[in-house]
Amino acid sequence: MLHSVPLEWPRAAPPVRELASTRLRDENDRPMINLRHIEVFYAIMQTGSVTGAARLLNVTQPAVSAVLKHLESxxxxxxxxxxxxxxxxxxxxxxxxxxxxxxxERLGSVERLSQDLGRRLAVF
Known part of the structure; x- marks a missing residue:
């Protein structure tokens, strides 16, 4: 017999303009680094510019600048x-x-795994 487990759907991601002022805090009440910070950093490393990163991420240049400023801070x-x-x-x-x-790389693994699980569940 399968036990039903209540699913908690993740909340929708906040708009990019809100990501630079995240409310998650560390033990010293400083804003924590989040995945958006890492994504922006990686995009800038790949493209060499805020404009290029904004295009790659399909967001505005000011949004990328704000996230980068917050991360550096x-x-x-x-x-x-x-x-x-x-x-x-x-x-x-x-x-x-x-x-x-x-x-x-790990996020890509999670994505591939979730797609594989989705295909398996579609069989049932």
């Missing part, structure tokens, strides 16, 4: 050097990149 360090409309990653950003890439 939260980490208490700049992640990019701004010059001539391009962003060059700092050594700290380069150090973060492998962990961020691993997060996206």
């Amino acid at each position: 939260r980490l208490s360090m700049p992640l990019f050097v701004r010059a001539h409309g391009r962003l060059s990653p700092t050594p700290e950003a380069r150090m973060l990149l492998p962990d961020v890439a691993a997060i996206f």
Whole structure:
């Protein structure tokens, strides 16, 4: 006999403009890093610019800038050097990149697993 488990659907993601001022806090009451921060960081690393990241993420440039500003503030360090409309990653950003890439790899695994489970459930 199968036990029914109540499902809790995740709340819809807040609009991008609200993500830079997230309400999640750490033990020192500082805003925590969230997946949007990581996504924006990764997109900027891939494209080399806020504009390119905004296009890649299909959001506005000010939204990307706000999330990046919040992330740098939260980490208490700049992640990019701004010059001539391009962003060059700092050594700290380069150090973060492998962990961020691993997060996206894991997210891809979760996506593939959920698709596989969806196909299996469709058989029943």
